[in-house]
Amino acid sequence: QVQLQESGPGLVKPSQTLSLTCTVSGGSIRSHSYYWSWIRQHPGKGLEWIGYVYHSGSTYYNPSLKSRVDILVDTSKNQFSLKLNSVTAADTAVYYCARFWVGITGTKTYFYGMDVWGQGTTVTVSS
Amino acid sequence: QSALTQPASVSGSPGQSITISCTGTSSDVGGYNYVSWYQQHPGKAPKLMIYEVSNRPSGVSTRFSGSKSGNTASLTISGLQAEDEADYYCSSYTYGSVLFGGGTKVTVL
Numbered sequence: 001q002v003q004l005q006e007s008g009p010g011l012v013k014p015s016q017t018l019s020l021t022c023t024v025s026g027g028s029i030r031s032h033s034y035y036w037s038w039i040r041q042h043p044g045k046g047l048e049w050i051g052y053v054y055h056s057g058s059t060y061y062n063p064s065l066k067s068r069v070d071i072l073v074d075t076s077k078n079q080f081s082l083k084l085n086s087v088t089a090a091d092t093a094v095y096y097c098a099r100f101w102v103g104i105t106g107t108k109t110y111f112y113g114m115d116v117w118g119q120g121t122t123v124t125v126s127s
Numbered sequence: 128q129s130a131l132t133q134p135a136s137v138s139g140s141p142g143q144s145i146t147i148s149c150t151g152t153s154s155d156v157g158g159y160n161y162v163s164w165y166q167q168h169p170g171k172a173p174k175l176m177i178y179e180v181s182n183r184p185s186g187v188s189t190r191f192s193g194s195k196s197g198n199t200a201s202l203t204i205s206g207l208q209a210e211d212e213a214d215y216y217c218s219s220y221t222y223g224s225v226l227f228g229g230g231t232k233v234t235v236l
Contacts, residue, residue, distance in 0.1 A: 113163035
């Protein structure tokens with residue numbers, strides 16, 4: 001079955017760029033049925049959606065993070081990535097990648113939910 | 128965009144039924160049938176339990192059910208079991224974005 005695995009530095013200095021990669025195995029990132037998402041969870045807090053990317057490269061971002069976020073897809077490697085610029089301690093969190101299951105018929109898209117998740121990776125922002 | 132509103136905690140005894148509410152607005156919960164629910168055990172990734180308000184993914188127990196009325200969605204757990212003790216998050220699509228609720232801790236007494 002499809003598995004997702006996050007990778008990247010666990011420690012990032014303030015003002016630098018947080019970079020994470022999610023590797024998709026057991027399935028193709030080119031599937032028309034999925035968007036590919038990043039979600040984070042601050043320590044002891046709830047989930048926060050960061051954004052998602054389609055295999056075409058189309059992206060949608062959380063408005064509160066949009067000015068600092070880039071999500072890219074690399075179909076040749078079956079990976080997608082997150083870049084978060086100008087990080088502060090407030091960006092310390094567990095970062096998850098997830099597969100966002102959608103249905104597309106004609107011009108309509110149905111947004112079902114995030115049905116496969118990575119195990120999560122802890123990123124600490126500290127000097 | 129504001130997070131969806133959930134109660135911080137809900138508890139019940141084994142075998143009982145509990146319901147978790149998720150309140151949004153006409154722009155999210157009330158405007159789309161794209162409400163989903165996630166279960167998260169400590170230290171684990173979330174798991175999709177309900178999608179499109181009331182549909183269960185394959186493998187999810189029938190004890191979990193979802194519904195919606197106006198701007199409020201609900202998750203009901205019937206026949207509460209010890210393994211249901213976890214955090215539960217609702218989520219709603221709202222044009223181009225995804226919102227999560229603040230989470231509800233379910234305690235099995």
